[in-house]
Amino acid sequence: MKNLLxxxxxxxxxxxxxxxxxxxxxxGIDKKTVNKYWNEYKDNLKELNETxxxxxxxxxxxxxxSAPKYNSENRIRRKVTPEFLNALEKILEEEEKKIxxxxxxxxxxTKQQIYELLKKQGFSLSYSTxxxxxxxxxxxxxxxxxxxxxxxxxxxxxxxxxxKRYYIDVLSSPTGNFRWCYLYDNCKKDVFLDSHxxxxxxxxxxxxxxxxxxxxxxxxxxxxxxxxxxxxxxVKISLYYGFEINVTNAFSGNEKGxxxxxxxxxxxxxxxxxxxxxxxxxxxxxMESQLMKLNEESKIKEEKKKLKPTKPPLEIADIRKSLVNKxxxxxxxxxxxxxxxxxxxxxxxxxIYYNKILIYSNNELVCEHKKLDGVKQISANIRHYxxxxxxxxxxxxxxxxxxxxxxxxxxxxxxxxxNPKKFIxxxxxxxxxxxxxxxxxxxxxSGNLVENTRYKNNINSLTRTQxxxxxxxxxxxxxx
Numbered sequence: 365m366k367n368l369l370x371x372x373x374x375x376x377x378x379x380x381x382x383x384x385x386x387x388x389x390x391x392g393i394d395k396k397t398v399n400k401y402w403n404e405y406k407d408n409l410k411e412l413n414e415t416x417x418x419x420x421x422x423x424x425x426x427x428x429x430s431a432p433k434y435n436s437e438n439r440i441r442r443k444v445t446p447e448f449l450n451a452l453e454k455i456l457e458e459e460e461k462k463i464x465x466x467x468x469x470x471x472x473x474t475k476q477q478i479y480e481l482l483k484k485q486g487f488s489l490s491y492s493t494x495x496x497x498x499x500x501x502x503x504x505x506x507x508x509x510x511x512x513x514x515x516x517x518x519x520x521x522x523x524x525x526x527x528k529r530y531y532i533d534v535l536s537s538p539t540g541n542f543r544w545c546y547l548y549d550n551c552k553k554d555v556f557l558d559s560h561x562x563x564x565x566x567x568x569x570x571x572x573x574x575x576x577x578x579x580x581x582x583x584x585x586x587x588x589x590x591x592x593x594x595x596x597x598x599v600k601i602s603l604y605y606g607f608e609i610n611v612t613n614a615f616s617g618n619e620k621g622x623x624x625x626x627x628x629x630x631x632x633x634x635x636x637x638x639x640x641x642x643x644x645x646x647x648x649x650x651m652e653s654q655l656m657k658l659n660e661e662s663k664i665k666e667e668k669k670k671l672k673p674t675k676p677p678l679e680i681a682d683i684r685k686s687l688v689n690k691x692x693x694x695x696x697x698x699x700x701x702x703x704x705x706x707x708x709x710x711x712x713x714x715x716i717y718y719n720k721i722l723i724y725s726n727n728e729l730v731c732e733h734k735k736l737d738g739v740k741q742i743s744a745n746i747r748h749y750x751x752x753x754x755x756x757x758x759x760x761x762x763x764x765x766x767x768x769x770x771x772x773x774x775x776x777x778x779x780x781x782x783n784p785k786k787f788i789x790x791x792x793x794x795x796x797x798x799x800x801x802x803x804x805x806x807x808x809x810s811g812n813l814v815e816n817t818r819y820k821n822n823i824n825s826l827t828r829t830q831x832x833x834x835x836x837x838x839x840x841x842x843x844x
Contacts, residue, residue: 456498466520523643539667561678568668574607750792
């Protein structure tokens with residue numbers, strides 16, 4: 365495709381009385397091209413000399429000085445085949461479904477990623493052609509975005525067919541071009557600290573200095589214009605591992621570009637194509653495998669030689685005391701967790717981690733719960749109430765402790781509705797077993813119970829029939 369400079373050169377050489385063949389030889393182009401531009405130029409000059417219309421003169425001047433234009437409307441597209449268009453449309457349709465499912469476009473495939481996917485499918489079009497076809501298919505105008513502010517990178521995943529929001533905490537080394545992240549279900553302080561412990565343990569060393577943004581988990585409050593009060597827990601972890609804390613200046617985006625770019629980079633590279641998983645553990649496992657691939661060309665091995673030796677992982681937990689209420693629950697962060705029933709009215713000690721809660725009595729571990737999100741949620745373990753339920757088996761049917769465990773409730777409703785005492789007795793004898801194993805034992809021991817229940821139901825049905833017949837006979841006798 366010729367530009368304005370090519371057009372000017374052709375006209376200049378023709379004005380020097382070179383032949384079309386001579387100009388074509390000089391510029392290495394076809395002589396038909398030379399003839400086309402020269403004839404157009406002469407025609408424009410002729411019209412310019414013959415008219416006095418101001419508007420027409422302006423149009424002719426535009427024609428002379430404008431760059432060559434090409435009409436590509438009827439051009440045959442040799443590589444943009446129906447097969448290519450179908451493949452591209454399928455990718456774009458999947459992207460639309462993903463954006464609609466997650467409710468965000470932060471994990472959308474980039475144009476480059478779509479281009480690479482098409483190349484893997486055997487299509488050999490140029491990147492610019494792919495982009496043009498994408499624009500044509502989408503036919504979307506410019507979109508206005510509202511700028512958001514997050515301390516963590518937000519990511520949405522489909523876990524077991526349910527859309528869930530997660531956060532990725534990113535730590536990176538610009539010198540070694542190394543990026544690392546971990547997936548969390550919240551962005552609280554304990555998560556922020558946990559990521560440091562995981563990172564140092566994974567690397568096997570500690571940097572002498574770590575640079576942070578002015579996020580809430582780093583700066584507790586600003587004192588004056590430049591002075592900052594650092595988060596006490598961050599100071600503790602820096603004291604343990606022996607690194608210095610360096611906080612960037614406020615409103616200085618140039619000091620933190622690599623880290624913020626790393627958040628977007630990792631979120632896109634890891635979760636743009638794959639965002640559906642059977643479990644949270646599967647998502648984390650996939651993330652870690654992708655991180656290994658992305659960091660294959662980093663210089664972290666050379667950098668590790670200069671790091672300070674790491675220490676045993678620092679235990680990060682918020683310790684507090686709680687009073688056990690009459691329902692054998694303790695309240696922690698507006699949620700409720702069950703403890704063994706003999707602790708009602710006593711005070712217990714809780715170690716609160718970012719993902720679990722350990723509860724102690726007299727320095728002995730009595731139970732463990734997965735930490736709940738939300739407010740006024742309840743985590744209840746039926747093993748904590750076996751003594752009370754043995755004395756009051758009828759209370760089991762409508763108890764929250766049974767309703768809070770859907771699998772146990774399903775087994776109870778199917779096999780043990782008429783014999784809750786048997787249900788409680790089996791759990792009491794197997795309370796040390798894991799939940800999955802306990803469920804199998806309950807189902808296995810329900811066989812004779814189901815037959816007996818059916819037999820009793822048949823007897824009851826027969827008794828009701830006989831009673832009805834007797835009543836009818838007696839009514840007949842009385843009437844006579």
